[in-house]
Amino acid sequence: xxxxxxxxxxxxxxxxxxxxxxxxxxxxxxxxxxxxxxxxxxxxxxxxxxxxxxxxxxxxxxxxxxxxxxxxxxxxxxxxxxxxxxxxxxxxxxxxxxxxxxxxxxxxxxxxxxxxxxxxxxxxxxxxxxxxxxxxxxxxxxxxxxxxxxxxxxxxxxxxxxxxxxxxxxxxxxxxxxxxxxxxxxxxxxxxxxxxxxxxxxxxxxxxxxxxxxxxxxxxxxxxxxxxxxxxxxxxxxxxxxxxxxxxxxxxxxxxxxxxxxxxxxxxxxxxxxxxxxxxxxxxxxxxxxxxxxxxxxxxxxxxxxxxxxxxxxxxxxxxxxxxxxxxxxxxxxxxxxxxxxxxxxxxxxxxxxxxxxxxxxxxxxxxxxxxxxxxxxxxxxxxxxxxxxxxxxxxxxxxxxxxxxxxxxxxxxxxxxxxxxxxxxxxxxxxxxxxxxxxxxxxxxxxxxxxxxxxxxxxxxxxxxxxxxxxxxxxxxxxxxxxxxxxxxxxxxxxxxxxxxxxxxxxxxxxxxxxxxxxxxxxxxxxxxxxxxxxxxxxxxxxxxxxxxxxxxxxxxxxxxxxxxxxxxxxxxxxxxxxxxxxxxxxxxxxxxxxxxxxxxxxxxxxxxxxxxxxxxxxxxxxxxxxxxxxxxxxxxxxxxxxxxxxxxxxxxxxxxxxxxxxxxxxxxxxxxxxxxxxxxxxxxxxxxxxxx
Numbered sequence: 001x002x003x004x005x006x007x008x009x010x011x012x013x014x015x016x017x018x019x020x021x022x023x024x025x026x027x028x029x030x031x032x033x034x035x036x037x038x039x040x041x042x043x044x045x046x047x048x049x050x051x052x053x054x055x056x057x058x059x060x061x062x063x064x065x066x067x068x069x070x071x072x073x074x075x076x077x078x079x080x081x082x083x084x085x086x087x088x089x090x091x092x093x094x095x096x097x098x099x100x101x102x103x104x105x106x107x108x109x110x111x112x113x114x115x116x117x118x119x120x121x122x123x124x125x126x127x128x129x130x131x132x133x134x135x136x137x138x139x140x141x142x143x144x145x146x147x148x149x150x151x152x153x154x155x156x157x158x159x160x161x162x163x164x165x166x167x168x169x170x171x172x173x174x175x176x177x178x179x180x181x182x183x184x185x186x187x188x189x190x191x192x193x194x195x196x197x198x199x200x201x202x203x204x205x206x207x208x209x210x211x212x213x214x215x216x217x218x219x220x221x222x223x224x225x226x227x228x229x230x231x232x233x234x235x236x237x238x239x240x241x242x243x244x245x246x247x248x249x250x251x252x253x254x255x256x257x258x259x260x261x262x263x264x265x266x267x268x269x270x271x272x273x274x275x276x277x278x279x280x281x282x283x284x285x286x287x288x289x290x291x292x293x294x295x296x297x298x299x300x301x302x303x304x305x306x307x308x309x310x311x312x313x314x315x316x317x318x319x320x321x322x323x324x325x326x327x328x329x330x331x332x333x334x335x336x337x338x339x340x341x342x343x344x345x346x347x348x349x350x351x352x353x354x355x356x357x358x359x360x361x362x363x364x365x366x367x368x369x370x371x372x373x374x375x376x377x378x379x380x381x382x383x384x385x386x387x388x389x390x391x392x393x394x395x396x397x398x399x400x401x402x403x404x405x406x407x408x409x410x411x412x413x414x415x416x417x418x419x420x421x422x423x424x425x426x427x428x429x430x431x432x433x434x435x436x437x438x439x440x441x442x443x444x445x446x447x448x449x450x451x452x453x454x455x456x457x458x459x460x461x462x463x464x465x466x467x468x469x470x471x472x473x474x475x476x477x478x479x480x481x482x483x484x485x486x487x488x489x490x491x492x493x494x495x496x497x498x499x500x501x502x503x504x505x506x507x508x509x510x511x512x513x514x515x516x517x518x519x520x521x522x523x524x525x526x527x528x529x530x531x532x533x534x535x536x537x538x539x540x541x542x543x544x545x546x547x548x549x550x551x552x553x554x555x556x557x558x559x560x561x562x563x564x565x566x567x568x569x570x571x572x573x574x575x576x577x578x579x580x581x582x583x584x585x586x587x588x589x590x591x592x593x594x595x596x597x598x599x600x601x602x603x604x605x606x607x608x609x610x611x612x613x614x615x616x617x618x619x620x621x622x623x624x625x626x627x628x629x630x631x632x633x634x635x636x637x638x639x640x641x642x643x644x645x646x647x648x649x650x651x652x653x654x655x656x657x658x659x660x661x662x663x664x665x666x667x668x669x670x671x672x673x674x675x676x677x678x679x680x681x682x683x684x685x686x687x688x689x690x691x692x693x694x
Contacts, residue, residue, distance in 0.1 A: 010395075012448040014296045017053055025049065032450060032459055033550060040465035040487055043069060047289060047463065047490065051077070054292040057090070058082055059258050066488075071532050072502070072510060074488035081258040082285045084265055084332075085124065085161035089256065091334035092117040100310065100336050103150050104363050108197045108342035115150050120157075125254035126246035127158035130238070134221045136188060138163030138257065141267070143187035143216075145178065145209060147171050147196045148319055148341045151225050151240060153328055155191050160265060160284070161256035164189075167267040167279075170320030171196045171203070175211045176628040177277075177573060181269050184279045185497050186218035191240075195228030200347030206233040261285030267497055268322055270437040277570060278504060279497035282440050286490035290441045291329040293463055297445040298431055299396065300367055301333040314338040315369035315398055316356055320630075321567050322437040323369070323400065338363050344374050345381075353381035354388045361389025369398025369431070373564075373599070375408045385415040392421035396448075398431040402563055402599060403554050406455030413454070432457045434554045436536060438509070439491045443483065443536065444552045459550040460542070463489060468540040473513060478547030480555055483540035484513060484533050492534070509534050537561065559655060562591045564599060564632045571654060577628035578603070578621055583611045586644045589635060590658040602661075603635035606644055613640040639687070643680035645670075660688050 018035065021027045025045075029035040039046040048065040058080040067075035095102070096117040103115040115123075136142065142159045146152040146168060159166040167185055169178045171193055192209040195202060205228075213219055223243065224234035232239065262283040269277040295301055300313050313330040314337070317323035330337045340359050346352025357378075360368050375397075385391060397412060409430055416428040430452060435442035443466045446458030460466045468481030475481075496505045510532035539555035562569045571589050578587045586606040591599055605621070607613065622634045645653040656670040666685050672678040 039462040076490045077261045080261045083256040085157045086256040088331045095334040104338045123244045124157045125251045141187040142189045144168040145192040165264045170318045174628040191223045193225045194233045199343040281494045290491035311335040314365045357388035367396045371401035372404040409454040457552040477543040483536040483538040577624045588644045603638045604641045645680045646676045
């Protein structure tokens with residue numbers, strides 16, 4: 001095991017970036033707000049500075065950073081060629097010479113593996129050559145059914161290196177949810193695992209892989225990763241270990257292909273309230289540039305100035321969450337990624353919320369990130385960090401996925417004050433970030449140089465022209481409003497896969513505020529020529545209670561999408577699983593995450609005459625959701641109701657019921673005249689009153 005280097009003094013990256021701006025551009029800013037204002041008004045200058053600061057490479061020149069400023073459809077770095085994998089592998093020699101590995105991995109069974117930078121490069125080349133030999137061309141889709149293990153990162157980089165389009169689903173997802181995603185993109189190759197270990201249990205997945213293969217006729221080649229078993233269990237497949245053992249002259253000479261800036265990199269999925277999951281396509285160049293901006297905020301890579309080597313970055317994630325993609329992004333700056341495959345809360349029959357902390361201690365993690373729900377679980381379990389090993393190298397704690405309550409953040413800060421071995425740990429820095437799968441980045445985050453307040457995010461991110469808008473489309477400060485972004489960002493989606501006319505894409509983000517809405521961050525009307533305004537689907541407050549400062553608070557979803565532990569799922573996917581049961585006529589689910597409280601998700605069901613919601617049926621409903629989607633989406637409680645409220649057009653009224661259960665009056669949340677069955681509201685009004693009195 002490679003020994004972590006000593007923890008040296010660190011100048012935050014955002015300070016070094018500002019010093020660089022002063023030297024190279026003659027720009028100085030009085031404070032962070034002035035820097036942010038410049039970044040969202042002088043878009044071409046800002047994004048060009050990120051390209052230059054990060055020393056991104058292209059064999060061809062680009063004529064501008066922002067060739068066309070309009071949403072959607074902005075043109076970024078026209079003429080440039082890039083490759084995500086090339087940017088990662090360019091660090092091989094320097095990082096290896098510094099004695100740092102590329103990957104450190106551990107799983108629930110205690111198996112620890114390190115991958116050196118040269119070995120990472122060799123395996124990526126071996127797999128890339130194999131994929132080319134079986135006929136994969138640039139633009140072909142490669143689907144993965146893999147957990148958070150080194151093979152997944154190798155597979156992604158190999159796909160990126162040859163211009164194939166990557167898409168991964170986590171093995172904790174049931175076959176129905178996986179097929180809903182992969183059928184839309186018609187993958188040519190499937191890379192799959194034989195099984196996983198989760199919460200102390202071995203979960204065999206060979207039968208699921210066989211089903212995926214049978215129901216994905218586009219798949220021409222299967223590559224099997226033996227993770228659970230030592231023997232082959234996936235029939236008619238190539239063996240991962242044999243393929244990646246290749247080490248010949250072609251492997252040594254392999255280099256990633258140069259691709260257009262907007263060549264598709266991956267397809268990720270974000271679910272709306274109706275229909276299939278949205279297959280969101282992001283570009284190589286957009287993700288590269290925005291990843292460098294994210295690094296300025298997260299400060300990942302600062303710990304061993306003047307270069308990036310020495311950082312050990314862990315953001316615990318399932319492969320089905322966009323934070324897995326963010327974790328891989330650590331490699332873009334030569335950072336060591338430390339990954340854990342398993343449950344952070346320990347075995348199901350003997351919960352242990354110190355598991356992830358001890359893992360971080362064993363491997364000298366410097367930046368530890370996870371979903372807000374993980375830290376809340378630690379508080380409930382009474383975790384004592386003093387009993388979790390040597391955590392002295394941790395200098396930052398990252399959190400996202402849902403609002404972090406002030407109480408949980410204060411708990412963590414006090415824990416680190418008790419165990420502090422460095423000045424930085426006396427007031428541990430919380431990197432609270434909020435963004436989205438939709439653009440694979442952050443809107444709201446922080447920097448080490450701004451003051452902290454528990455449960456509050458420090459600032460809007462550079463390049464993110466984010467505002468809170470009221471119902472009339474006016475920006476507000478100190479008030480809760482719709483989170484909008486009034487200027488384009490390079491990582492906004494290229495498109496949704498197989499979306500003729502971009503109909504779903506436009507409806508998802510740009511329908512609420514069409515061209516001409518709103519004002520520029522620097523003042524003045526946007527005007528129709530600026531295109532539409534991105535509406536994200538979150539409630540946001542900018543400024544403190546009086547509208548002062550950079551503080552930001554996310555208050556949960558403003559639509560009916562379910563957000564459980566950072567993973568979003570459309571309500572339609574829950575209904576598909578639940579209403580397949582013969583006893584269930586209708587159903588509705590809402591997620592009541594709000595103001596930093598823990599998510600509470602009730603499911604309401606209408607049953608066929610003669611059936612009652614007993615323990616057996618409750619168990620069957622929960623099992624259907626667990627098998628079809630994921631255990632994460634099992635509801636907190638299930639209630640039998642007479643009717644599900646619906647509009648005249650037949651749509652379930654999820655959002656009005658969510659607002660009702662969050663304390664708003666029924667008159668403010670619904671128009672009874674626009675309902676098909678207004679009498680159905682009586683049960684929910686009574687239920688909301690009972691819940692409010694508890």
